[in-house]
Amino acid sequence: MSDSPKTVTINLSEPITYKEQTYTSLTFRRRKAKDLVAMDLVKGEMRKHMAMLASMAGVPLPVIEELDAEDYEAASKETIAVMGKSVAKAVKDAETAAAKAEAETEELSDA
Numbered sequence: 001m002s003d004s005p006k007t008v009t010i011n012l013s014e015p016i017t018y019k020e021q022t023y024t025s026l027t028f029r030r031r032k033a034k035d036l037v038a039m040d041l042v043k044g045e046m047r048k049h050m051a052m053l054a055s056m057a058g059v060p061l062p063v064i065e066e067l068d069a070e071d072y073e074a075a076s077k078e079t080i081a082v083m084g085k086s087v088a089k090a091v092k093d094a095e096t097a098a099a100k101a102e103a104e105t106e107e108l109s110d111a
Helices: 033-040 045-057 061-065 069-082 085-110
Strands: 007-018 021-029
Touching: 007 061, 007 069, 021 045, 021 069, 033 045, 045 061, 045 069
Parallel strands: none
Antiparallel strands: 007 021
């Protein structure tokens, strides 16, 4: 069994109203295979990610598309915990690589 949380809730700084329903927060459950299938139903890399988030939150895709940029960034960052080990590892590896590249750039500029 995984120690990752089963859900993550994001309180929206800017509420979204879609089809007469207002969303002030979104709760994302752990990623399932059907969320990956939802990605195949849309075109464009950004929309694929948004479709996966919408599926995980059980909301229509336009709700995610209307998120304030800061709320979208928060949702993207906070949902890593419920995406699974492979996503968490990929993010950690990317952060490590970025920090290493930044340190190397600083060394070069100091020389």
